[in-house]
Amino acid sequence: MEDLHANLLERVVLDTHALPWEPSPSPGVQRRRLDRLGGESGRATSIVRYDAGAAFPAHAHPAGEEILVLDGVFSDEHGDYPAGTYLLNPPGTRHAPFTRDGCTLFVKLRQHDGPERQQVCLDTQALDWLPGVAPGLSVKPLYSQAGFPENVALVRWAPGTEFHRHVHPGGEEILVLEGVFEDELGSYPAGTWLRNPHMSVHTPFSREGCIIYVKVGGL
Known part of the structure; x- marks a missing residue:
């Protein structure tokens, strides 16, 4: 293959x-x-x-x-x-x-x-949503371990949430589970898989709200 x-x-x-x-x-x-x-x-x-x-x-x-x-x-x-x-x-x-x-x-x-x-x-259905790093974001942490580069979580974006422009050392991977995730490069409805490489930069937001699986690091 x-x-x-x-x-x-x-x-x-x-x-x-x-x-x-x-x-x-x-x-x-x-x-x-x-x-x-x-x-x-x-x-x-x-x-x-x-x-x-x-x-x-x-x-x-x-x-x-x-x-x-x-x-x-x-x-x-x-x-x-x-x-x-x-x-x-x-x-x-x-x-x-x-x-x-x-x-x-x-x-x-x-x-x-x-x-x-x-x-x-x-x-994850039994986990509580925890406050995220910005207003409108909430998080369910899934995996993070000392000595390994990955940080994995489910992240919920309330409608109208915007996040500041930022860089991804080690890259970022996203699977959109619900709603529509967005950034300046496009709009990503449920079912979209994104892989952003090491040191990529973007400014994400969500007009209607969404839930994403996200992994940062390890790429």
């Missing part, structure tokens, strides 16, 4: 709803590829859809795995993970995922090296 958007120095904006579903190695599991480096065994970011009753063979996660459950209930031998669950499985973990009724996931593979990473399993 060829590389796709593999250069982390390039800005990428994708309407994930417009991308084709492509088969995975497991029947009943399809994906919309967002970025990939190194074929099936390489770094990948995808939207993954499991049909009802679909399963994936047991496998390990060299360089880790990160999942946000977008809809349905994702499961493995360790438990059931409904929509809104955030998972980070560090290197060395292993599981056999499946779903009973179907689910859709945002998945990042081989991008979380380091055996000292903490394993994370959060029901």
Whole structure:
């Protein structure tokens, strides 16, 4: 499988709803590829859809795995993970995922090296929104750990919120979950995936309000 958007120095904006579903190695599991480096065994970011009753063979996660459950209930031998669950499985973990009724996931593979990473399993629906760094912003922190560059959170923008112009050392990645996120470069409705490279600069805002998954650092 060829590389796709593999250069982390390039800005990428994708309407994930417009991308084709492509088969995975497991029947009943399809994906919309967002970025990939190194074929099936390489770094990948995808939207993954499991049909009802679909399963994936047991496998390990060299360089880790990160999942946000977008809809349905994702499961493995360790438990059931409904929509809104955030998972980070560090290197060395292993599981056999499946779903009973179907689910859709945002998945990042081989991008979380380091055996000292903490394993994370959060029901984000049960988390409180905390005050953000500017009026109109509220945050649900998902992952941050000393010694690692990433900071991951859900961020809610109230209608009419504006944020100051700023730079992203280590880059920034966004998946728009609800509403419309915006900056001076464009307007990004729900389902948009953005990757802004190291030292990129923008002035974000949201006229109607939105909720985004956002990761800063590590790019």
